[in-house]
Amino acid sequence: MTRFEYHKPHTIKEAIGLMESLENAKFIAGGTDVMVLIKRKKIAPAHLISLRNINDFSSIDIGDGLQIGGGVTHSDIVANEFIQKRYSALTDAAGKVGSRQIRNVATVSGNICNAAPSADTACPLLVLDADVKIAGPKGERQIPLDDFFLGAGRVDLGPGEVVTGFHLPPFGLNTGSAYIKHTRRQAMDLPMVGIAVRVTIRIGGSEIGCKDAFCTIDSISNILRRLEDEELRCEDVRIAMGVVAPRPVRTRKAEAALRGKVISEALFEEIAEIAAAEAQPRDSIRGEAWYRREMVKVLTKRAILISVDRVLRPDDMI
Amino acid sequence: MKREITFKLNNEERKVEVDPGWTLLYVLREVLELTGTKEGCGYGECGACTVIIDGRSVNSCLYPILEAEGRAVTTIEGLRAASGELHPLQRAFVNEGAVQCGFCTAGMIMSAKALIDENEKPTEDDIKDNIAGNLCRCTGYVQIIDAIKTAAGGGRT
Amino acid sequence: MSDLTTVGKKITKRDAPLKVTGGALYIQDMKIPGMLYGGILYGQYAHAKILKLDTTRAERLPGVMAVITAADVPNDFRFGIMKDNPPLKGGRVRSTRDEIAAVAAVSAEIAAAALELIEVEYEELPGIFDPLEAMKEGAPLVHEEMKSNILKMPWKLVCGDVEAAKKESAYVVSDTFRTQWVTHCCLGTSGCIAVFDTGNNLTMYSNTQIPSLAQNDYIEALAAFGLKGRRVRIIQCTIGGGFGSKLDTYAYEYIAILLAMKTRKPVKFIFSREEEFFATSPRQCSITKISQGCDKDGRLTFREVEMVLDNGAYTSWGATTPSVMMMPISSLYKVPNIKYVAQCVYTNNTYSQAMRGYGNPQATFAIESSLDQLAEKAGLDPYELRFRNANEPGELTPQNFQITSCGMKECMAEVVKRLDWKGKKGNGNGRGVGMASLIHVGGGARVYKSDGCGTIIKMDDRGKVDVMTGATEIGQGSETVIAQIVAEVLGVNIDDINVINNDTDVCPWDVGAHASRTTFVAGNSALGAAQKIREKMLAVAAQNMGEAPASMDIKNGVVFSMQDKEKSMPLSKVLRKVHYSPGGKMFTAEHFYDPPNENFNKEFKGNLSVSYAYGVHGVEVEVDRETGQVKILNYIAAHDVGKAINPMLLEGQIYGGGLMGIGYALGETMIYEKGHLKNGNFLDYKMPTAKDVPPVQAVIVETDEQAGPFGAKGIGEPGLVPTAPAIANAIYDAVGVRIRDLPITPEKVLRALQEKAQADTGRSGA
């Protein structure tokens, strides 16, 4: 058993103060990464500064988009119906992290700060244009998540800085999002590849949100059939990929190829190819590079389709 | 440096002297000698160590003991009624054949309890989702899922 | 048999209440006053010379009570069936799990810290990791004192004339199949506590599933360690999963003994999960070349199998799995001509052991996959081909197995009906069905000189029964089944029966919980003892009540006359009467049952088991052509069990086996790179979770095995035997690709689909 001192501040200010004053200290939230690293003797902090007892740290607030507190767990996300409907990709991801027990304590902040290429909530937050809210000895700042990731396991956090939450902008009813986690098992698994997509669409000028647009479950083929009779134009899109680079990344070329275009099957193929070309997967015991690249293709298409489907069938969005 | 903390364990206030480096699992098993909670991996990957803290299932092997301070912890030992009668989940596990070697059982039951406490009528998918972090090598899970359904009042489907 | 009161009923597991309340004590939970904690240092390399091993810093750490190395192992003691495995390795390491030093300390924490203080220097040597390479002449030797890496354990079975049959066959197929290492994943890791008394007798708290054989092993070890003639007692704690993993003794147990001898204190070892992954022995991986043929009517003509098995660096039961592989090879379906050769080859990999099915899954994967290929070649529905060649009661197989009861055809019929085989087969729409069958020993297996099990029953004044059995409970429910059998025979309530099955000081001999033999052998043994005691009780009761013993019966703990039900007496009263009369006596009975099966002769022929269990699994899958993922839509596992003594426990064995088989088929694999295990944890080793459970039906077919207790046969292992080939066959039906290499990962399926697409366009282009 390793030795460390454990501190339980109640305010962010206190937490930052402790971090500044203590040598070899580390923040701990749910501890599902930190405790594993300590037990595996990968790190040996002398002090753990817990973020679990910070007042008002675990709230999810709606208004001007979405505010996610720094202490919000994956289970909190899953339980939130508004997120499920309006920021579906995040629910997709949070609901698939580890196990129920892990999700009950593990936080979104911890997932992002740990910055594993496989971090499940990273891709959804990227496509949902999340900003990271940071507080530190020098005050507060807010930066786009894309700028927060610096590399494998590296994030833009200065000494003493702590993530206090995330801000996600509001999206209209013509926006849908999805995250597909490609795994070997149905649970307790890290993604071989993770793909998140957000699309904002416009159907030939008509209003979006008719829940009876499609009523079967077989959404993919139905959408494609529908695409033939009506124009479905992509106004805006984000596509992000996990486990195909040292950090979760957006594939801007693929996004550009879709933005403003009328969605068609042929276009999907093209976008999938572009995304796959942008991916730089590696061979590891968790998956082979060629396969990961293939999956980028397949899952990009599918994630776009699910996102579109969710715009068209808002009541069925799960 | 040892510290004294107080928390509610199976409905009883407990005071324990702990080292901050200890996990809740270690304290339960080695200090309080409540060995019903098992260690199957030590890394959050098997669920054998599952206990309930303030209503939620957690892996006690990754839970820093100092976080337990002031919280309510329930372990398998705390499930039986004062009369000694088995909890409906325990009874269902016995009756449906959900126990083989039994090493996963305590954790499995704690996950199931947290589930049915928050959701009286869980679907089969809810059940699977909530026990997916509890590995069992013996049963193939079928009878475990049946038992949880039975305990939740759904009976066998 | 119709009015059974306990047998055949869904009786809850006897140890379940203790387990659901957290009261069952596993080795992890045991503490003995003064106990020390052990730790093992493993070599860092798959093959290396140890240049320096310095333990002085570890010895100086406060709290460390002993540090031992190979130099502390007396008399060059070695264990394992080939006696090629020293508990601590000196001079050289031959695999990454080689134990080179061990410590005992006052806490687990100090023991771990001490291990880090041991200084070792190595000179790395080239290793050999591919058995095919290791077989070649001039390959580096794993054991330098041996001439070859090929084990002197030649497995060869020849029945009939394969060459002639080949020529006469209308259709012949040949292919090569490979299987991987998988591990038991017992949720409770390995462990033991070794305790010596002042007379140097050893008590071992243990997880073993072979108490009597382990006792032998330890006695032998004690003799080598200078304690010849001392007693060994094994006390089994509640066992957190077996599946074959505890069928042999391991180095850590001998190390615990040595440390306990040295420190004069109890020494406990508990494996961490990492250790459990890399330092216990997995299922053997195999390379199988198989040819099979049939005539134009689809009758099988021959089966020829050549196998190479990676033995790893040392030898345990894994090397003997060909003895069981022979069973399906010679006797799964009617095949007149058989040839089988297998070679086990030393490499610098991990060494293998027994695991549920004991070689049968590997062999059956090849046989049943190949059979589908043969059906296609012969233009037959795979079911049709199987049905035409199905085993039947009364058959004598080429290996001289006497088939008594056999429900293979009934199982097949269940699968066909429940899967809607005819409706689903060959639709080629991404969904497909597949099936595979199994044969396994179901009435003991004479692999050892004795296949016996003893039972002692004693009754007290209140009609309570103590049953002392050699049979080990590893979670499978043997304790309950034995209690049911005894309750049935004695006519007492099952709650009045106490089964004692964990202490070699009181329990009679048993060869172990292996070969699915416990229900059959221990069941028959318990049945015999119960019958003896019943007769004694009836005799005295008859005398007391002025009746003939033959006209008396016992039900619900009451002895009564069958003619005049009014004439009755509680059993407890009978017992007290006898006990407290002048010259009184107490009732005990003892019975040793050794089944009338045969050891193999020199040609590996003989009736290994008194009865054989059969089963057929059918599966419907959906293959995602874009990702290569396989989804199981429906799974039918039909098993001929003879008689279901406890249907609930039986279903538990089938569900548990089935899911283990699905893991074997679709995901589980130990990834070794140059002898190093890369995925020794539950995140990266893909044992199925609750979310991976497909819709599954366990179908029980009863064939009433005459030799079995109440008609029962063994069922512990069969649940996973035919799973992988059934799935592989279904995948072929769904998308036309044949995966020959377990596990069937999405990568392999997708690659095969891509290759098929290329080949198809090539063909249509040409």
Ligand SMILES: Cc1cc2nc3c(=O)[nH]c(=O)nc-3n(C[C@H](O)[C@H](O)[C@H](O)COP(=O)(O)OP(=O)(O)OC[C@H]3O[C@@H](n4cnc5c(N)ncnc54)[C@H](O)[C@@H]3O)c2cc1C
């Ligand atoms: C069994 C198991 C399964 C898992 N499965 C998954 C999975 O499927 N998908 C997945 O993505 N991850 C998975 N993980 C990893 C882990 O659970 C997640 O990354 C989780 O979200 C981490 O959150 P936490 O609160 O536990 O972080 P902690 O472990 O507490 O912290 C992680 C890192 O972030 C820092 N940190 C935490 N909060 C803050 C903050 N507010 N400000 C600044 N720094 C902070 C910590 O100092 C530390 O460096 C798994 C882990 C385990 C043990």
Ligand code: FES
């Ligand atoms: S012991 Fe905690 S999850 Fe395995």
Ligand code: FES
């Ligand atoms: S009963 Fe043995 S692991 Fe679940």
